[in-house]
Amino acid sequence: xxxxxxxxxxxxxxxxxxxxxxxxxxxxxxxxxxxxxxxxxxxxxxxxxxxxxxxxxxxxxxxxxxxxxxxxxxxxxxxxxxxxxxxxxxxxxxxxxxxxxxxxxxxxxxxxxxxxx
Numbered sequence: 665x666x667x668x669x670x671x672x673x674x675x676x677x678x679x680x681x682x683x684x685x686x687x688x689x690x691x692x693x694x695x696x697x698x699x700x701x702x703x704x705x706x707x708x709x710x711x712x713x714x715x716x717x718x719x720x721x722x723x724x725x726x727x728x729x730x731x732x733x734x735x736x737x738x739x740x741x742x743x744x745x746x747x748x749x750x751x752x753x754x755x756x757x758x759x760x761x762x763x764x765x766x767x768x769x770x771x772x773x774x775x776x777x778x779x780x781x
């Protein structure tokens with residue numbers, strides 16, 4: 665099989681099978697997510713604005729803010745973006761904003777991939 669000169673990226677891992685999933689090229693669909701779940705967040709005001717709310721979020725340093733809907737759960741949050749976000753990475757932070765005001769943040773547990781269709 666021929667490979668291009670595009671860089672390779674880790675797109676996921678399956679710990680139960682001891683498999684690392686790698687893809688080639690920045691635009692591969694496995695590198696983009698429309699949703700994620702987090703660990704328990706830290707809210708700067710001491711509590712979330714509501715059980716469910718809209719705001720913007722960043723999952724990477726210097727990333728543009730992305731509009732999202734946040735639902736607070738017993739174990740963290742579920743975040744759904746209005747557009748796909750590149751390289752949502754477990755262990756990194758999702759940080760939530762209301763305009764320029766930081767609401768808080770949480771460690772990303774996992775991207776949520778849409779069902780294969």
